[in-house]
Amino acid sequence: MTMQPPPCGEIDIHAFSQLFNSTTNSYKLAFFQALLNTLLERERSGAHDLIIELRELATEMLALAWYPHNFFRLSFGLQDRTGRVLDRLDFNLDERALTNPSTHARLRQAIADQYEAMQADSLLRFVPYRLLSPFFSSELKGLRDSQKDRRIRELADARFSSHSPPIYRFTEAGNAIEVPPAWRDYLVRQIAIIDGWVKHHWISYLQERNPNTPAIIKKITPPLQRSPLTRQTRFWQLVMAQSTQRCIYTGDSIEPSDFALDHFIPWSFVCHDQLWNLIPVSSTVNSSKGNRLPLETHVDRFIEAQHHALRIGRSQLTDTAWDKATEPYVSDLKLSQQALLDGPSLDSAYRNTLGPLISLARQMGFSEHHG
Template identity: 30%
Template sequence: MAEHDFNQRLPKSEIVESGYLESMLDNFASSYKLFWFKGIFTEIQKGNTTLEYRRIVARMIAEAWYPVVFYHLSLGFSDKLADAIHYMQEELHIPREEKADRIVEFVCMTTDKKLLQMVKDFTNFVPYRLIRPFYQREIEFERKRDLTFRDSRINRIIEEHNQNDRNNALYVMNRIDGILTISPKWEQYLKTNAVVVEGWLNYKLIKYIQQRNPNVPAIPFKLFPPTSKDRNLSEATKFWKSIQTKMKLFDLYTDKEFTEENFEQFGSFSVDHFIPWSFVLHNEIWNLYPMFKNINSSKNSMLPDKERYLDKFCECQYQAFLKAKELQVSKKVMEQYLNVKRDIFSIGKSDIGHDVFLQAMKQTIEPLYQIANNQGYGIWWYE
């Protein structure tokens, strides 16, 4: 959908000038204004209208947590929000799949000096930058009057005019106490039109992140935590267990057969993605293969070493594909192989078919593998 369609769909209002929403999030080189507004929007929906700066920054971090930590998305070369998130995850050991409200409370309660400085750095300029469009006329007036005007004065101009502005601007700032108060009129507007505004805001965020991650698939689905339904592998497990009835299966990484004795040593039968799920965001059979559960836990969301495992993976997939055709596995499952090669079902048991299948698999996997590695997915092998 074109951007102007979203602008036209922002509801008009008799109590606020809704065009300011677009002006506030019109041009930005970093994610700060987007996530600052998203944090405020989330708090308003929870019924909070007097907000501490620190809590809003905590919301920024919570809203950006999964895109950055779980999905390895870039927020931009110079974006410091990702720095704060990586610091919390790597140095303060916040779990990769932590819940948003717990992240918020951690930031609000922390005594860590480095994190507190990061929070303060955001509050020095972001609160002013978001509401600048409300005071653009005053800023331009001062700029014309004073030929020595510097951008450092903009915050002071905004603060001067914002102090008694309880009807026009989105919020009134209290810099000394580090709080802001949402305008009752804007609170009403954002609550009444919450669904539309949230869709518009998410569109802005998707567009921003897509521009900085141009080759990454499924960006719109990487703004939020995954659900258990998203990662349900019951269909894949059924597929591989049916294959196991017709051929021996071996763990890709230990070379051990799936037997009761080996289950005791390495863990139960498990199915895993060759390219991590958090990158591809699908459970298609061609990217899945059985492995022992304990080994799976060790691999986590990393990329298997390509030199060690890719040829072996593709070979195992070829053998399983032939068996699945013999077993007449459900059309719904087998059609997933069409994303590897359009005419893949013409491939049979021959040297030529074998080579064509392996080549098609590698041509599908290798570009995804390289992009995922570039995005920060580490390389793993079994030791």
């Protein structure tokens, strides 16, 4: 069943529900989400001004696209300029800062400060006009593309005070939009449903253009917090209490009282904390590796370390704890619990799983760790 926005007798919901029909680039989705975010932010702050500068919306568009582009290398489409504009932004941030409440505000400020240098205005060439096309479908029939923007602007202004206005009209010499009160009230009142509706389209759009990328739904907005990896840390502490663990990257022994868990395939790509993808390393190595990919030699050592850890885990854990710890292995590596303890079977399953992930991540621009 296709998601639809909630009904409302005061506005043209039929036209509104067609906003994202035939979407060929990300601009419509990002522009409307930026508008939604801006209206909600003003509502929360008690500011009820319904005139919004297009520059402010373009800044928010880029802020929304920065996370999936910068951390996950997601493609927005071959003809979409969003990624190229973001590549001009000078703003460095590691994964640990993603959950900081001030990060989004800092990001928007960086974009605003570098707006001209990034050529951010290029994203606004058509989208503010074309997003309104469903409200004037009959009037626009037969018009050439070069005629549509001016006609949409005229129609939006003429109907602004009518019983069925579009979402906005253009004002301040075309540099801003004004939202009718009826639309502001509807969008804010139904924010949860409409936000979900837009994100549904956004996820579908990105999945079509990144068909082999896992966990798209987790890659569109930063997490509120990162998992503390408490359970996974306890498992490796149990392993290291029974046997010396050496770093798969440096060969140095790891102290059980001082180590970090490295996401072998970067978290920025897989977006999960499953035990089968975690390996203990020193904090220094974990920091230097960052979100880079392992080398083939690291794969051999990683699988060997995982096999060793699983054998120790089986001997030390209760049946219930063993079942819980190995559930992700069984599910994701497609092995039985008994086969997890068989070296050749585990090796084959890991290579069948890691190989395609590393290859795709490399194609998407993730670099390798040579430390």
